[in-house]
Structures are given as C-alpha cells and as structure tokens.
Amino acid sequence: MSEPLLDVSGLSLAFGGLKAVTDFSLKLHKGELQALIGPNGAGKTTIFNLLTGVYRPQQGEVRLGGRLLNGLPTHKIAASGMARTFQNIRLFGDLTVLDNVRIACHLRARAGLFSALLRTPAHVAEEAAIREKAMALLEVFSLADRHAELSRNLPYGDQRRLEIARALGTEPKVLLLDEPAAGMNPQEKVALSELITLVRHRFGVTVLLIEHDMALVMKICERITVIDHGVTIASGSPLEVQGNPAVIEAYLGAPSAEGH
Amino acid sequence: MGYLRAVSPFLGAIVLAFVMQFGVAPMFGAYYQKLLIDIGINIVLAVSLNLVNGFAGQFSIGHAAFMAVGGYAAGAITYYGSFHVFGDALVHHGQGDVLFLAATLVGGCVAAVAGWVVGLPSLRLKGDYLAIVTLGFGEIVRVLLQLTDDVMFKRADIEAASVGTLALALGGALGFGGLPFYTSIVWTYFFAFTLLVIAVRLKTSGEGRAFLSVRENEIAASAMGIDTTRYKVRAFVLAAFFAGIAGSLFAHEIGTTLNPRELGFQKSFDIVIMVVLGGMGSISGAVLAAIVLTLLPEFLREAASYRMIIYALLLISMMILRPQGLFGVREVWELYRRPKVSRPQVRPPGSLP
Amino acid sequence: MAKLLQTLFDGVAVGSLYALIALGYTMVYGILQFINFAHSDIFMTGAWIAFVIAKAAGWAGGDTPIWASLVTLLGSMIFCGLLGFVIERLAYRPLRGAPRLNVLITAIGVSLFLENTGQLEVLFGTQPQRMPTLLSSEPLFRIGGVGLPLVDVVVVLVAVGLMLLLQWLVFSTRLGRAMRAVSFSIPVASLMGVNVDRVVSFTFVVGSALAAAAGFLYAMKYPGLNQPAHSTWILLGLKCFVAAVVGGIGNVRGAMLGGLLIGCVEMFGAAYLSTSLRDVYVFSILILVLLFKPTGLLGKATVEKV
Numbered sequence: 005m006s007e008p009l010l011d012v013s014g015l016s017l018a019f020g021g022l023k024a025v026t027d028f029s030l031k032l033h034k035g036e037l038q039a040l041i042g043p044n045g046a047g048k049t050t051i052f053n054l055l056t057g058v059y060r061p062q063q064g065e066v067r068l069g070g071r072l073l074n075g076l077p078t079h080k081i082a083a084s085g086m087a088r089t090f091q092n093i094r095l096f097g098d099l100t101v102l103d104n105v106r107i108a109c110h111l112r113a114r115a116g117l118f119s120a121l122l123r124t125p126a127h128v129a130e131e132a133a134i135r136e137k138a139m140a141l142l143e144v145f146s147l148a149d150r151h152a153e154l155s156r157n158l159p160y161g162d163q164r165r166l167e168i169a170r171a172l173g174t175e176p177k178v179l180l181l182d183e184p185a186a187g188m189n190p191q192e193k194v195a196l197s198e199l200i201t202l203v204r205h206r207f208g209v210t211v212l213l214i215e216h217d218m219a220l221v222m223k224i225c226e227r228i229t230v231i232d233h234g235v236t237i238a239s240g241s242p243l244e245v246q247g248n249p250a251v252i253e254a255y256l257g258a259p260s261a262e263g264h
Numbered sequence: 265m266g267y268l269r270a271v272s273p274f275l276g277a278i279v280l281a282f283v284m285q286f287g288v289a290p291m292f293g294a295y296y297q298k299l300l301i302d303i304g305i306n307i308v309l310a311v312s313l314n315l316v317n318g319f320a321g322q323f324s325i326g327h328a329a330f331m332a333v334g335g336y337a338a339g340a341i342t343y344y345g346s347f348h349v350f351g352d353a354l355v356h357h358g359q360g361d362v363l364f365l366a367a368t369l370v371g372g373c374v375a376a377v378a379g380w381v382v383g384l385p386s387l388r389l390k391g392d393y394l395a396i397v398t399l400g401f402g403e404i405v406r407v408l409l410q411l412t413d414d415v416m417f418k419r420a421d422i423e424a425a426s427v428g429t430l431a432l433a434l435g436g437a438l439g440f441g442g443l444p445f446y447t448s449i450v451w452t453y454f455f456a457f458t459l460l461v462i463a464v465r466l467k468t469s470g471e472g473r474a475f476l477s478v479r480e481n482e483i484a485a486s487a488m489g490i491d492t493t494r495y496k497v498r499a500f501v502l503a504a505f506f507a508g509i510a511g512s513l514f515a516h517e518i519g520t521t522l523n524p525r526e527l528g529f530q531k532s533f534d535i536v537i538m539v540v541l542g543g544m545g546s547i548s549g550a551v552l553a554a555i556v557l558t559l560l561p562e563f564l565r566e567a568a569s570y571r572m573i574i575y576a577l578l579l580i581s582m583m584i585l586r587p588q589g590l591f592g593v594r595e596v597w598e599l600y601r602r603p604k605v606s607r608p609q610v611r612p613p614g615s616l617p
Numbered sequence: 618m619a620k621l622l623q624t625l626f627d628g629v630a631v632g633s634l635y636a637l638i639a640l641g642y643t644m645v646y647g648i649l650q651f652i653n654f655a656h657s658d659i660f661m662t663g664a665w666i667a668f669v670i671a672k673a674a675g676w677a678g679g680d681t682p683i684w685a686s687l688v689t690l691l692g693s694m695i696f697c698g699l700l701g702f703v704i705e706r707l708a709y710r711p712l713r714g715a716p717r718l719n720v721l722i723t724a725i726g727v728s729l730f731l732e733n734t735g736q737l738e739v740l741f742g743t744q745p746q747r748m749p750t751l752l753s754s755e756p757l758f759r760i761g762g763v764g765l766p767l768v769d770v771v772v773v774l775v776a777v778g779l780m781l782l783l784q785w786l787v788f789s790t791r792l793g794r795a796m797r798a799v800s801f802s803i804p805v806a807s808l809m810g811v812n813v814d815r816v817v818s819f820t821f822v823v824g825s826a827l828a829a830a831a832g833f834l835y836a837m838k839y840p841g842l843n844q845p846a847h848s849t850w851i852l853l854g855l856k857c858f859v860a861a862v863v864g865g866i867g868n869v870r871g872a873m874l875g876g877l878l879i880g881c882v883e884m885f886g887a888a889y890l891s892t893s894l895r896d897v898y899v900f901s902i903l904i905l906v907l908l909f910k911p912t913g914l915l916g917k918a919t920v921e922k923v
C-alpha cells in the first residue's frame with residue numbers, strides 16, 4: 005500500500021494521573037473513511053485534540069502527508085490540511101451562517117489587511133470568490149437559504165451540519181468529525197450518513213469519524229478503531245471489530261455508551 | 265475604476281470633515297463647537313477601542329494610556345518642534361498644521377508601538393486578567409508621566425537641549441501646558457471619518473471576520489486556521505494607533521490640558537462604557553454612544569451635584585434593562601433587515617432525542 | 618537596621634489592610650467571576666462611616682476608651698455589610714449570567730454612585746476631613762530602636778483576627794461549604810440544594826464588612842480622609858485587587874499572601890528606591906506574576922475542556 009496520508013504513532017497524553025490516551029496509532033490512507041469508537045470518556049475527543057494541536061502530545065508523532073505536525077499551533081495544523089468539528093458545538097454564534105463558513109475560507113485567502121482597508125481590486129475579487137465558495141458549500145448542506153441567520157438561532161441538527169460545512173471551508177485533506185450525529189433523530193442520522201458519504205466523494209477528503217451509533221458506523225466506514233480508557237483494544241473492518249470479545253466487553257461494561 | 269473605489273471613501277472623509285467645519289459648526293456657538301470636537305475625539309476613542317473589545321473580544325480597560333502616550337508624543341513634537349521652526353509655540357496655520365499632522369501621526373505610531381509591547385506578552389492572558397494588566401499598564405504610564413520634568417519655555421534653552429532632555433520635559437503632575445491649539449473640527453472629523461471607513465471596511469472583509477471569530481470562539485477560530493494571537497495583537501496595535509491620534513487631538517484642543525490625571529483609569533472606563541453601551545462590535549453603536557455620553561453630562565449640568573449620581577443610575581439601569589447595548593452587535597443599517605429568527609432548538613449535546 | 622524594621626512593620630501593617638480588602642474582591646470573584654469595582658467604595662464608605670460615628674459621639678484625643686474604637690468598628694462593619702447586601706440585591710442580581718463587561722460596567726456605575734452620593738453635603742461632603750484619634754500613636758513598645766504604635770498593633774491584630782475568622786467560616790462551617798460549592802459551579806450547587814442567592818448575599822455582606830473594617834483601620838492609621846470621589850480610594854482598591862490577583866484570585870489564602878506581598882513591595886520600594894514610583898512597583902509585580910504564573914501565586918491552572 006502507498007504512504008498513509010495521516011500517520012499517527014504512539015500518541016500519549018495524561019492529565020495529571022489520568023491516562024487519557026495511551027500509545028495510540030492510526031494510519032489513514034487518502035480517500036478512506038475510518039471510525040473511532042469507544043465508550044464515553046474513552047479518550048476519543050482527546051485524540052482529536054492531540055491531532056489538531058489543541059493539546060500537545062506527551063509522546064508520539066502525528067504526520068500529515070509526511071510532514072511532522074507535533075508541537076505546531078492549531079492554526080498551522082489547520083493550514084496544513086486538517087479540519088475538525090466539535091462534539092460540543094463551537095460555532096461563531098453571533099455571526100451569520102454565511103460568515104461562519106467565510107471565516108473558514110479565509111484560511112486560503114491571500115489578500116491581507118491593507119488590501120482589505122484599501123479595497124483593492126484583488127481584494128474585491130477574492131471576497132466575491134469566497135462568498136461564492138461559501139454559498140456553494142451551504143448549498144450542499146441545504147443551509148443556503150438560511151445563510152443570513154445568526155448561527156446560534158439554527159436548529160440543533162443544522163448547527164451540526166454547519167460545523168461540517170465550516171470545516172470544509174478550510175479545504176482540508178483530512179476531516180475529523182466528532183460525534184456529528186449526536187442528538188439527532190434516526191431520520192436525521194440516515195440523512196447525515198448519506199451526506200458524509202457524499203461530501204467524502206465530492207470534496208475528496210479523507211475522514212476520521214467519532215460516532216456512537218454502531219449501525220451508522222458499520223454502514224459507511226471501511227475501518228474501525230476501538231478504544232477504551234485511552235487504550236486501543238481493537239482495530240479492523242466493521243465485521244472483525246463487531247465480533248471482537250474485548251469490544252463487546254467494553255461496551256457491555258459501559259451500557260451508557262449512547263451518551264457523549 | 266477599482267482604484268477610485270479604493271480611495272473614494274477616504275476622500276469622502278475629507279469632504280465630510282470640511283462640511284462639518286464650514287457647514288455644520290457655524291450653526292453653533294463657540295461652546296458647542298468645542299463640544300463638537302469633544303464628540304469627534306470620543307468617537308475616535310470609542311470606535312478604536314471597539315476594535316479590541318468589540319471585534320476581537322479582548323477585554324482592555326487601559327485605552328486612555330495609549331491616548332496619553334500618543335498625546336504626549338505628539339504634543340512634545342509640536343511644542344518643541346514649533347520652537348525650532350517658528351521660534352515660539354503659537355499656532356502658525358499652514359506650515360504649523362503640517363507639523364501638527366506629522367506629530368499626530370507620529371503620536372499614533374508611538375502609541376501603536378506601545379500597543380504592540382503591551383499586547384504581545386499580555387495576550388497570553390484571558391478575560392479579566394488581561395483587563396487588569398491593561399489597567400496596570402495605564403497606571404504605570406500615568407505615574408511615569410507624572411514624574412517627568414517641567415516644560416521648558418525659553419527658546420534658547422530649548423534649542424540648546426538634546427532630544428532626550430526634551431523628551432523628558434513633559435510637565436510632570438501639572439500637565440503639559442502651552443501646547444498650540446491646532447485641533448480643529450476639520451482635523452478631528454477627518455480622523456474620525458477615516459477611522460470609520462477603516463472600521464466598516466474591516467468589519468465587512470475577511471480580515472475583519474477573522475477578528476470577530478476570535479471574539480466568538482477562540483478554539484474554533486484557531487481550528488479554522490486563524491492565528492488568534494496575531495489578530496489580537498493587530499487589534500491592539502490598530503486601536504492603540506487611533507487612541508494615540510485621539511490623544512494628539514485632545515492635547516492640541518482649546519480648553520483642555522494634557523494632564524496625566526485626566527488620562528487615568530477613569531478615562532479608560534468612560535471609553536469602555538461607550539463601547540458597551542453602543543453594543544459590542546457595533547460601529548454605529550459606538551458612534552452613537554460617544555455622542556450621547558459626551559452630551560449627557562452637559563445636559564445634566566443643571567443638576568449640579570446630582571449629575572454624576574443620575575449618570576451612575578442611568579448606567580446601571582441601562583445595563584440591567586438593555587444589556588446588549590443600544591443596537592446589540594448589529595449596525596444601524598442592519599436593523600431593518602432583522603434576520604428571521606427561528607426558534608432556537610439547542611439540545612444539550614448527547615441528550616437523546 | 619532600624620529602617621529595615623520600620624519598613625517591615627509598615628509593610629505588614631499596610632499589607633494586612635490590603636489583604637482584608639483583597640478578601641472581598643476574591644470572594645466575589647470566586648463566586649460570580651466578576652471584578653467588583655465598587656468594592657473600593659465600600660472601603661471608602663467604611664472609613665467615612667467610622668469618621669461620622671466618632672465625630673457624632675464626640676470621641677477624640679488620647680483619653681478615648683478602647684470600647685469606642687470597637688463601637689466605631691462594629692458600626693461601620695454593620696452599615697457596610699447592609700450596604701453590600703442592598704447593592705448585590707438591586708444592581709448585581711438582575712445581571713447574574715449577563716456578559717462580563719456588562720457586570721463590570723454596572724460595578725463602575727455603582728462605584729460612581731457611591732462616590733458621588735457620598736460627596737453630597739448631607740452625607741460626607743466634598744472636603745477632606747481629619748479622623749479623630751481613637752488610638753494613641755505613641756509607641757507602645759520598641760523593638761530594635763523602632764517604636765511600634767498601638768495603631769499598627771491594632772491594625773495587624775484586627776486584620777489577622779478577621780482573616781482567621783473568615784478562614785474558619787469558609788472552611789469549617791456549613792455556609793462556608795455552600796460558598797465553596799457555589800464557587801465551584803453555580804448550577805451544580807443549586808442542584809445539590811444550595812440556596813445560591815443566599816450564599817451570594819452572604820458573600821457580599823461578609824466581603825463588605827471586611828472592607829469596612831479595613832476602612833476603619835485605614836482611617837486610624839492615616840487620619841487624613843480624602844473626599845469620597847477622590848481617586849486615592851479607587852487606586853487603593855485597585856492595589857488590593859492586584860493583591861488578590863497576584864495571590865490567585867478566588868483563593869482566600871492567596872488574597873492574604875498577595876496583600877502582604879504587595880504591601881511589603883510597596884513599602885520597601887518606597888523606602889529604598891523612590892517614593893514616587895510606589896504604584897509602579899505594585900503594577901509591575903502584577904504584570905510580572907501574571908506573565909510567569911497567569912493564575913496568580915496560589916491559583917490553580919485550569920485547562921478549558923474542548
């Protein structure tokens with residue numbers, strides 16, 4: 005197989021005495037869709053935080069397209085092609101839906117502060133292009149007709165989808181989705197899983213997904229990694245993982261796995 | 265064509281400034297003309313602080329310190345510069361105005377450097393901690409200015425003195441008296457309108473939205489590739505620059521004395537109040553609040569010793585009754601197209617449907 | 618040597634006053650996360666009420682009985698405790714959960730209100746006054762050639778006594794436990810059956826009473842009282858807030874440590890370097906401490922969960 009796009013090896017982090025993530029490794033090839041599952045508090049979100057530089061890994065390496073990302077600040081990691089959504093939604097609440105996406109698009113913009121203040125033709129053209137790109141993204145997520153609303157006024161499911169649209173605005177190579185279906189009803193979940201598949205092909209992104217809904221994960225993912233107490237307990241195709249006794253135990257041991 | 269569009273609002277600012285001087289001001293007496301200048305200066309202060317507090321969401325309560333830095337720098341240049349050029353510190357229109365303009369811009373730059381120096385290390389701090397550091401910085405500036413030497417007023421002494429000596433002869437606790445009165449309505453509103461053009465263009469551009477994203481959610485902003493520290497520092501520097509300009513306008517205004525005590529934390533509070541009353545991030549709100557809060561004490565003058573009590577009560581009730589400020593985060597021109605608001609349906613994450 | 622001791626005594630005396638006031642800032646901040654800018658005005662009011670009581674009773678001079686001081690102290694503490702209660706009720710409670718800047722501005726409003734109301738002729742007036750001497754400033758005893766006046770001893774003893782009382786209150790009583798619960802998290806505390814409103818009221822009453830005590834002691838030590846709206850009061854308040862921040866805001870012991878540290882830094886700087894730079898020392902310490910330990914000396918770092 006070719007070089008993995010995202011290559012994580014030996015990632016570890018402890019909060020004081022709590023080992024949140026221990027020796028986590030993962031290879032994500034271009035175009036793949038993998039899932040990260042595990043009971044509540046297993047350390048999944050912490051892994052995303054480590055990948056995106058919100059927390060600094062105490063051990064291990066993160067490479068994206070061969071480039072070492074460890075220790076880079078979050079915004080540089082975003083610039084190198086990693087985007088994410090947040091489990092506890094973090095939209096720019098007092099800004100419009102359109103502005104949320106436009107801010108993400110700003111990452112690929114070139115005109116700087118002075119051209120903005122002078123409204124140079126280059127700046128004007130770029131603003132128009134960004135608006136167009138953002139509207140096109142909103143169109144994909146059926147949010148275009150709500151573009152002028154403040155994002156905090158959106159219904160919950162729309163907020164989750166806006167988070168994905170916003171992440172795509174940064175033109176990522178790898179997209180990290182943290183429980184995008186949390187709190188959705190079954191129909192919404194089905195629609196979302198279709199949307200994820202569509203986005204993946206349309207934008208050519210590689211996706212790492214945290215999700216609790218096993219049915220959803222089984223249906224759309226190629227590979228699943230299961231973690232519990234920060235430790236990887238299984239990894240493989242959906243079928244392999246499903247039958248793994250350690251996984252069953254982890255889930256039976258934590259019947260509240262439907263939570264967050 | 266494109267370039268015309270680029271500069272026309274700035275030309276408009278100049279035209280409007282002249283309209284203010286020759287169209288609007290003659291309708292009023294000298295007293296109200298001075299008020300008009302006060303309003304203009306307060307607009308510059310409120311709109312510039314709004315870049316930090318309202319746009320970038322950083323909690324600065326030391327804005328008057330940047331005003332002091334800029335005012336003293338500019339004042340020293342016009343005052344001692346005038347002695348070198350004209351032999352006295354009187355107003356010499358024409359050449360003197362050029363000196364004043366140059367001094368004001370230098371004052372702005374010195375304040376901007378101060379903004380950078382304060383901003384860079386202290387932006388590691390969040391919220392109230394940043395606030396208290398900006399306030400502490402302001403107090404340090406005030407005390408240091410109070411320790412400067414007496415102003416020199418003999419031409420021979422001044423011409424003999426080194427730049428370093430002059431830079432320390434700023435009047436100390438008594439204030440920097442004797443500055444020429446260059447601040448006119450034209451100058452004031454030229455800077456005010458220019459700042460307004462800049463603020464509006466910023467708010468409606470990608471760069472400006474980057475400031476806003478820092479205010480809204482720092483973690484999400486950096487995950488979207490926004491270098492939050494850089495934007496915070498930019499906001500600080502830009503705001504300090506205009507505070508410095510306002511300081512220069514204040515320093516060269518008739519009927520004011522550049523005095524460290526005038527530019528202490530109370531002045532900083534006044535500016536913060538304008539920003540919050542106008543609605544965080546709303547440029548037009550800041551303008552309106554600057555106008556209202558400059559005029560209000562004048563209207564309350566009748567009430568004599570009750571004046572500040574009434575002002576305080578108004579402030580408290582305003583915060584309780586209209587916490588989002590006059591227009592909230594929006595602009596006057598956005599009020600009519602109120603975005604249709606669907607019922608917020610925020611479920612706590614993880615709760616089952 | 619004598620100078621060193623003298624400076625140390627002064628630093629400790631002033632530092633314990635700062636600590637008393639810092640406690641009020643830190644308790645309110647610990648519970649509601651806001652800088653109560655009006656706290657310095659409570660302190661000012663405390664000093665002036667003490668003046669009014671002593672004046673009305675006609676106490677002055679060296680032969681004043683010791684209970685006169687006690688009555689003045691308690692009167693001032695009770696008055697300011699009530700004042701704190703009323704202020705929280707009318708001005709701050711309606712803003713619970715509002716954006717921080719709003720609360721801050723309300724606090725500035727309250728501060729302006731107290732200062733300017735205090736300046737009314739029917740109250741304290743616009744002139745500085747001289748606090749009658751209730752405690753002798755004759756040296757009580759001498760250590761290493763330095764006289765220690767009764768005032769300083771009383772200042773330190775009362776301040777330390779009140780701090781111990783507060784320590785006991787916060788860490789060993791039911792109410793104190795409720796306070797700590799509320800400062801941990803208001804929603805959690807109220808779910809646990811804590812009456813949050815009562816705890817907040819109580820916090821304001823206690824903090825204000827402590828500030829009043831500091832006001833009284835301040836007036837004893839520095840009898841020249843500035844008029845209510847004079848900026849020295851706010852500046853003093855700011856220094857005490859700085860003390861609270863330097864010690865680690867929200868932390869009772871931190872406030873005490875910070876108060877003493879700031880008091881000593883100020884006094885030593887003034888004695889050995891330059892008097893006119895004393896405010897600069899205080900604010901420089903603040904900036905230094907925050908840059909190296911952003912949560913203050915005894916504050917615990919918290920990482921935002923993402």
Ligand SMILES: Nc1ncnc2c1ncn2[C@@H]1O[C@H](COP(=O)(O)OP(=O)(O)O)[C@@H](O)[C@H]1O
Pocket residue numbers: 019022024042043044045046047048049050051264920921922923
């Ligand atoms: N900033 C933090 N400080 C301390 N502990 C944390 C922090 N973030 C996460 N944790 C702990 O790490 C563990 C893993 O959390 P998380 O990654 O959020 O789990 P999940 O798998 O549900 O996403 C939990 O026990 C959580 O309490």
Ligand SMILES: [Mg+2]
Pocket residue numbers: 048049050091264
């Ligand atoms: Mg999680």
